[in-house]
Structures are given as C-alpha cells and as structure tokens.
Amino acid sequence: xxxxxxxxxxxxVVALVLIVLLLAAGELLSPGxxxxxxxxxxxxxxxxxxxxxxxxxxxxxxxxEGIDLSVGGVVSLSAIIAGNLMNGADSGIAxxxxxxxxxxxxxxxxxxxxxxxxxxxPLVMTLGMLGVLQGLLVVIRQGIPSGRAAPGLSxxxxxxxxxxxxxxxxxxxxxxxxxxxxxxxxxxxYRIYAIGSNEQAARMAGVPVATIRVSLFVLSGVFAAIxxxxxxGYSGSSFANVGEQYMLPSIIAVVFGGTSLAGGKGGYxxxxxxxxxxxxxTGILTTINIDESGRQMIFGATLLLLMLFYGxxxxxxx
Amino acid sequence: xxxxxxxxxxxxxxxxxxxxxxxxxPALVIMLVLLALNGLWQPRSxxxxxxxxxxxxxxxxxxxxxxxxxxxxxGDIDLSVGAIVSLVNVVIVAFMSAMGxxxxxxxxxxxxxxxxxxxxxxxNGVVVAVFRLQAIVATFATSIFFTGLALWVxxxxxxxxxxxxxxxxxxxxxxxxxVFWAVVVLAxxxxxxxxxxxxxxxxxxxxxxxxxxxxxxPVTAIRMRGYALCGLFAALAxxxxxGDTASGDPLVGGxxxxxxxxxxxxxxxxxxxxxGTVVGSVFGxxxxxxxxxxxxxxxxxxxxxxxxxxxAILIALVAGILIxxxxxx
Numbered sequence: 334x335x336x337x338x339x340x341x342x343x344x345x346v347v348a349l350v351l352i353v354l355l356l357a358a359g360e361l362l363s364p365g366x367x368x369x370x371x372x373x374x375x376x377x378x379x380x381x382x383x384x385x386x387x388x389x390x391x392x393x394x395x396x397x398e399g400i401d402l403s404v405g406g407v408v409s410l411s412a413i414i415a416g417n418l419m420n421g422a423d424s425g426i427a428x429x430x431x432x433x434x435x436x437x438x439x440x441x442x443x444x445x446x447x448x449x450x451x452x453x454x455p456l457v458m459t460l461g462m463l464g465v466l467q468g469l470l471v472v473i474r475q476g477i478p479s480g481r482a483a484p485g486l487s488x489x490x491x492x493x494x495x496x497x498x499x500x501x502x503x504x505x506x507x508x509x510x511x512x513x514x515x516x517x518x519x520x521x522x523y524r525i526y527a528i529g530s531n532e533q534a535a536r537m538a539g540v541p542v543a544t545i546r547v548s549l550f551v552l553s554g555v556f557a558a559i560x561x562x563x564x565x566g567y568s569g570s571s572f573a574n575v576g577e578q579y580m581l582p583s584i585i586a587v588v589f590g591g592t593s594l595a596g597g598k599g600g601y602x603x604x605x606x607x608x609x610x611x612x613x614x615t616g617i618l619t620t621i622n623i624d625e626s627g628r629q630m631i632f633g634a635t636l637l638l639l640m641l642f643y644g645x646x647x648x649x650x651x
Numbered sequence: 652x653x654x655x656x657x658x659x660x661x662x663x664x665x666x667x668x669x670x671x672x673x674x675x676x677p678a679l680v681i682m683l684v685l686l687a688l689n690g691l692w693q694p695r696s697x698x699x700x701x702x703x704x705x706x707x708x709x710x711x712x713x714x715x716x717x718x719x720x721x722x723x724x725x726g727d728i729d730l731s732v733g734a735i736v737s738l739v740n741v742v743i744v745a746f747m748s749a750m751g752x753x754x755x756x757x758x759x760x761x762x763x764x765x766x767x768x769x770x771x772x773x774x775n776g777v778v779v780a781v782f783r784l785q786a787i788v789a790t791f792a793t794s795i796f797f798t799g800l801a802l803w804v805x806x807x808x809x810x811x812x813x814x815x816x817x818x819x820x821x822x823x824x825x826x827x828x829x830v831f832w833a834v835v836v837l838a839x840x841x842x843x844x845x846x847x848x849x850x851x852x853x854x855x856x857x858x859x860x861x862x863x864x865x866x867x868x869p870v871t872a873i874r875m876r877g878y879a880l881c882g883l884f885a886a887l888a889x890x891x892x893x894g895d896t897a898s899g900d901p902l903v904g905g906x907x908x909x910x911x912x913x914x915x916x917x918x919x920x921x922x923x924x925x926x927g928t929v930v931g932s933v934f935g936x937x938x939x940x941x942x943x944x945x946x947x948x949x950x951x952x953x954x955x956x957x958x959x960x961x962x963a964i965l966i967a968l969v970a971g972i973l974i975x976x977x978x979x980x
Contacts, residue, residue: 398922402909451969452976453968453969454922454923456912456922457913457916457922457968457972458968458969460909460968461964461968462965463909464913464960464964464965465958465961465965466961467961468955468956468958468959468960468962469961471954472955472957472958581788584787584791585788585791588788594785594788624803624806626799626803626806627799627803629795629796629798629799629802630799630803631799632795632799633792633795633796633797633798633799634792634796636792637778637789637792640784640788640792641784648783
C-alpha cells in the first residue's frame with residue numbers, strides 16, 4: 334500500500350491523472366472535446382510548448398537559479414528566419430533548419446557566457462537578451478516580409494505521418510526519449526544533476542561546471558529555435574512576437590512536471606505531461622462559451638490551484 | 652550622504668566602501684552620464700520642459716520599480732505588478748467616468764485604487780508566503796487572474812479619464828510642475844519607509860530566511876507585508892499612468908513588469924534579496940527612460956531604436972552587476 338501511495342505522489346502520475354480528468358471535464362462541457370482528432374490537435378499544440386520547455390527544463394535542472402526568459406524571443410526570431418529562408422519552397426527547409434538552429438545556439442551561447450564568465454544571474458541575463466531579441470525582431474520585420482512555410486513543413490506539423498500521428502508528435506517523442514536517456518544514462522546527464530544540486534561539490538569532483546552550464550543555455554536556444562520552425566509550419570506564416578506566449582508557460586510546464594526551480598531535481602518526462610496539461614486546460618477554456626475576462630480569471634485561478642499539488646516550499650522550522 | 656560624496660576618497664578602498672554602503676552609486680553615475688549625453692545631443696531635453704516630460708512619462712515606472720524592490724528585498728519577485736497597474740487603471744477610470752469627474756470623485760477613486768492595489772498585493776502574499784508557491788510562477792498565475800478582472804471591468808481600451816485628473820497630473824502647483832511635487836513626496840515617503848522596521852525585516856528575510864526565522868521574525872507575515880506594500884505602490888504607479896495617458900486600458904501595464912525588474916537590478920539591488928535600495932530602483936527606472944530618449948535624440952532610425960535600446964539596457968545591466976560585485980569583493 335505504501336508503495337502505491339508513493340507512486341500516487343509522483344508528479345508524473347499526478348499530471349497524467351489531471352490530464353485525464355481535464356479531458357473528461359472538457360468532454361462534459363463540450364461533447365467532442367476528447368475526440369481523437371481533437372486530442373491530436375491538442376497534442377500538436379502541446380508539442381510546440383513541450384519542445385520549448387525541453388530547453389527550459391535543462392536550464393532549470395542546471396541550478397544556480399537557472400531560468401531562460403529569452404526563449405520566447407528565440408521562437409519568434411526562428412519562425413521569421415525560417416519563413417524567409419524557405420519562403421514557401423521545400424528545397425529551402427534544410428537551409429532554414431540550419432540557419433535557425435545556428436541562430437538559437439548563438440543566442441543561447443551568449444546567455445551561457447554571460448551567466449558563467451560574467452556571473453550574471455540567469456534571470457537578468459536572459460531578460461536583457463529578451464529585450465535585444467525583441468528589438469532585433471522589429472529591425473527584421475521592417476526590412477523583409479514575414480515569409481511562408483514550405484508545404485513539406487506544414488505537412489510535417491499538421492498532417493498524419495506515421496500511425497496517424499503527424500511528424501511533430503514523433504519529433505516530440507524522440508526528444509523525450511533522447512532527454513530521458515541523456516539525463517538518466519549518460520555522464521553528461523549525471524553532471525547536469527550534479528551542478529544543479531551542489532555546484533561546489535560537483536566542481537571539486539572534477540565536473541567542468543561552466544562548460545556544462547553554457548551547453549544547457551545553448552540547448553535551450555536550439556530547442557526554442559526548433560519550436561519556432563514547427564510553429565511556422567503550424568500557422569503557415571509568422572507574425573510579430575508569436576513566441577512571446579511561450580516564455581512563462583514553458584516555465585509552468587516544467588514546474589507542473591515536478592522539476593524544482595531550485596535545480597538538480599526532476600526530469601523531462603514530467604515536463605511533457607505538464608505541457609500537455611497546460612494545453613488541455615487552455616483548450617477547454619477556448620471551447621467553453623464565456624468572455625475573455627472570465628476565461629483569464631478561470632485560467633489564473635486554476636493554475637494556482639494546480640500549483641498547490643507541486644513544488645511547494647518547505648515550511649519554516651527552527 | 653552629501654558630505655560623504657563631497658569629500659575626496661582618502662584611500663583606494665574608500666570608493667569601494669561608498670559603493671558598498673550606497674549600492675545605488677553606480678546607477679547614479681550611469682544616470683548622470685546619460686543625462687549629460689542627452690543634454691549634449693538635445694540641450695532642450697535637460698531643460699525644465701524636457702525634464703518635466705521625462706518625469707511625467709517615467710514616474711509610473713519609477714513607482715513600479717519601487718514596488719518591485721520591496722518584494723525583491725525579501726528574495727521574492729512579483730511578475731503581476733504590471734497587471735495590478737492595469738487593473739487599478741481601469742477600476743479608477745471606470746469609477747470616475749460613472750460618477751462624474753469632480754474632485755470628491757477623483758479622491759474617492761484614488762482611495763478605491765489603493766484598496767484594489769492592496770488587495771492584489773495581499774493575494775500575492777497569500778499564494779507566495781502562506782501557500783509557499785514559487786514566486787515566479789505563482790505571481791504569473793495571479794497576473795493572468797488580475798488581467799481577467801481588468802478585462803471584466805473594461806473589455807476594451809479607450810474610456811477617457813475625467814479632465815480634472817489628467818489636468819492635475821500635467822499641471823502646476825505654485826508654478827512648479829505637479830510631477831516634481833510628486834517626486835518630492837515620493838522621496839519623503841521612501842525615506843520614511845526606509846526607516847521603518849518593515850524595510851529592515853524584509854532585508855533580513857532576504858539575506859537569510861532561516862536565520863531570520865530562528866531569531867524569531869514572523870517570516871510569513873513579513874513577506875506578506877512586502878507584497879502588500881508592493882501592491883500599494885503599483886496602485887500609485889497606476890495613478891501616474893492614468894494621468895499620463897488620460898484613459899483606461901486593461902492591458903496598459905503588461906509591458907511594464909519586466910522593465911520594473913530590470914530597473915531594480917540596474918539600481919544595484921540583488922535579485923537574491925537582502926541587499927539593495929529603493930533609491931537605486933528609481934535611478935534604474937530613469938536610466939531606462941534616459942536610454943530610450945537618448946537613442947531617439949542621436950537620430951537612430953526608428954526601426955533600429957528598439958534593438959539599440961535593448962542592447963544598451965543589457966549592457967547597463969551587466970555593467971551595473973560587475974561594478975557592484977567588484978565593490979563588494
């Protein structure tokens with residue numbers, strides 16, 4: 334029995350149960366909400382958030398108040414770069430992926446160097462970088478059109494590819510497997526937990542702390558860039574600040590997945606469930622027929638309620 | 652403080668000690684340099700009219716940065732300050748336009764506005780300090796809730812504020828622009844609050860929460876009071892926005908949240924808590940304002956302005972942190 338109780342307390346289990354409950358609630362409120370096509374649509378939207386949250390998750394795991402507020406800016410920038418590099422032609426997809434990943438890695442590298450070499454707190458560094466990215470977006474948008482998604486990319490994101498599921502969902506599953514393997518079976522993964530839970534001890538044990546932390550920010554930029562490309566495929570064309578909606582939700586998905594914002598504890602599997610949970614919740618709110626004001630109030634209140642299940646701080650003890 | 656600055660440093664360690672004692676000094680220097688540069692490129696910008704305009708536009712951000720500082724003192728953060736500004740803005744504008752714009756109504760609206768700000772602050776305090784949710788995500792959730800409330804009060808922007816309100820904000824008392832009086836009152840308020848027990852208790856909690864608890868401080872209540880104070884100052888910021896824009900807008904404050912955090916860091920306060928000054932945050936807000944105007948005055952093409960501003964703020968953030976750390980090491 335106690336083992337069952339232990340399992341029931343695990344964030345992943347809590348998240349999965351909540352997802353099922355939310356889907357049931359959605360089906361009750363508007364029949365057809367939990368139909369297979371709807372669930373697939375929700376999965377696509379969740380994958381976009383989940384891919385951004387993958388990078389966010391790694392940065393947070395690495396500790397020292399790790400957080401990346403610039404992900405939204407990278408998503409927007411990547412969407413517009415991809416749109417222009419492919420400009421509606423399948424032949425440009427490879428170049429677009431290369432260009433976007435390089436861009437994301439570049440800004441991630443700048444964040445990482447600021448955090449490690451200059452020892453700027455991640456929140457401050459990535460907040461400043463967000464301002465730079467937003468300015469860069471304005472410059473780019475003045476000079477060139479927003480660009481269009483290649484048909485191949487749109488197909489990858491929205492049309493069934495294998496077993497009836499679109500390519501982006503398989504990509505998300507692949508990222509999930511890759512990170513699960515990375516975090517639990519490789520030296521690199523162990524080192525992430527090590528620097529996240531006790532940086533001093535990790536350094537003394539010979540872990541190259543700075544290099545690993547920089548790599549986490551680079552990966553965060555890369556994942557945000559990949560999400561930006563997929564987002565372009567989802568919506569067909571990019572618009573200003575399309576990525577902004579991912580900044581704080583990516584952090585919430587990580588928290589709902591049971592990863593501690595203090596670092597060193599958690600994993601990506603839970604975050605995937607967290608991203609799905611947030612998406613289902615948003616989906617329910619858009620289907621029920623109420624004002625935008627009521628929708629936002631319910632959303633905010635529900636988020637608070639759900640947070641009570643997760644990551645509450647320790648009570649003070651003398 | 653004035654004497655301390657006037658005396659030349661007697662040994663190399665003195666500057667360090669000054670910065671340690673007054674963490675806002677780097678911000679003050681950066682601000683004065685920016686002011687000089689503004690004057691160099693556009694002499695009129697440092698004249699009375701120019702400075703009045705600067706204060707009119709950025710008084711709201713100064714107050715919001717102060718609000719954010721009290722929370723950051725205790726090692727917390729409030730990502731809902733912008734939403735509180737929006738909510739108070741639409742509540743007072745809706746109230747004044749419903750009741751007519753006479754002086755009594757305006758005063759009543761301000762009392763209501765302060766009440767709304769305080770209530771929002773208490774909500775934040777409860778979720779962060781009592782329920783022990785993580786401040787970043789919890790205040791983001793409350794910000795969504797407050798924005799929903801603001802949209803409920805006023806679904807679309809555009810209801811005008813009564814003339815009494817914005818004429819007073821943009822007007823003069825005894826030939827001196829109102830905003831300068833407001834700055835003087837703000838300075839006195841900050842001075843008085845800095846001398847209260849609460850300011851020191853907030854810093855003690857931010858410095859070492861376990862130590863504060865073990866020495867018998869009511870940590871939860873102190874963090875709650877920090878959020879409550881933050882809500883009150885966010886309401887004051889909303890009054891200034893209302894005076895400046897002369898209308899209600901349910902999303903007016905959203906963009907200000909991250910700038911308020913940036914202003915606090917620019918002012919030399921540590922995000923980790925336990926170390927900082929509200930004066931620095933006021934300077935930080937002015938630095939952001941002066942960067943924005945300088946970028947405009949030097950003739951940056953309009954599409955490049957946001958990028959140059961973003962870069963300049965990033966550089967100022969990094970420089971401020973590096974200088975402050977060097978001084979403390």
